[in-house]
Amino acid sequence: MKEININTPLTLDKVENLKAGDRVYITGTLYTARDAAHKRLVESIKEGKELPFDVKNSIIYYVGPSPSKPGEVIGSAGPTTSYRMDDYTKDLLNLGLKGMIGKGKRSLDVVKSIVENKAVYFAAIGGAAALISKSIKSSEVIAYDDLATEAIRKLYVKDFPAVVVVDSEGNNLYNIEVQKYKK
């Protein structure tokens, strides 16, 4: 497995360098959004309103963290299951979203849109939330505060660990690896 350090913003040249199966360590800015925030983001797009952050060349992390203990940057913060965001994903990819971090399968439609828009889907380890939090260095709610855990946060991360699952050519690590171990 190739190991690659990437810095945000996630520009096209960086995306094209990533292949399904690569292990990445991300440094820079991630925006958090899950179900309720996605619904609002896409409603805003449809109404022609400005979004709370610039989606172009950005990475969205599907997460709803647990509350931070006093003195901590954030609580436990592992990925949530991605398919629930599938209905909203195309609209964001069309605006230039380049990366998504979550866990689990994506719809064929989303994979098609990932290829068309030259983007990438990463998986982080679901349930390794305390470990993942160690790579989050700052966290600030920038929108939808009323959604509590589902609010949009701007995170600064250092060496955030993830794996490329769907690359910009549509290769899918879930399909490739499972075949090797199936009996």
Added chain:
Amino acid sequence: MRKIRVEEITKEVRKMCIKANCDLSEDVLKQIENFKENEKSPIGKDILEKILLNADIASEKQVPICQDTGMAVFFVEIGDKVNIEGNIKKAINEGVRQGYKDGFLRKSVVKDPLIRDNTKDNTPAIIHYDFVEGDKITIYFAPKGFGSENMGKLKMLKPSDGIDGVKDFVLDTVNKAGPNACPPLVVGVGIGGTMEKACLLAKKALFRDLNSYNEKKHIKDLEHELLLKINDLGIGPQGLGGRTTALKVNVETFPTHIAGLPVAVNLNCHVARHLTVEI
């Protein structure tokens, strides 16, 4: 009659909420360690190592193992020689309220499934009561995350579908869940009863320790066979390939109708939180 004050129940529930979410239980830990030794996939083995490392960090810092600290599910067995002084339902919900607040656990419950406003204290809990002999109350608790809960299924099989129908349905459910339910999984299967009883049995199966077996030999054999077959699917840790797709299959059964064979599958992720307290 033995008197039990509801304050005592609240106190225990509060503690259970925090402990179950921050300390990976011993049986799950051991099973992950066992499977790790035999995992052939390098990606899979690395993931199992990270899962164990994560459990260490969570326990040491007393933070949640997983950010999805679940919806609080309880099975409560009340002895027939127990006199509860007060309202047990309120007492359990108060314990959840306190535990999720004091333990910095995530509040993941919405008041209405369609309007979706957060209740902000993780109540109401889901509570199932049962009445047994004795002078004790036993509280079984599992905070249930929804990555895995969403992948559960129920099927009303025909009696002629038999045991092969049951096996096919369980395997199909796990296969369709793939990476989504955060494997390695614990698979809870409920067979028999009515539609809702099968679901309850599947849920109850997830409360059992991973080193336990069903007392009936043919069901114990089924648990064993299903585990082998599930691990032949190749899904592996986090669905990224490997031989560790499930850590355990627990099956519970109940008498059913001459016309039916209900089967429910309730999946749990590798955190597989479950805790029991006797009062």
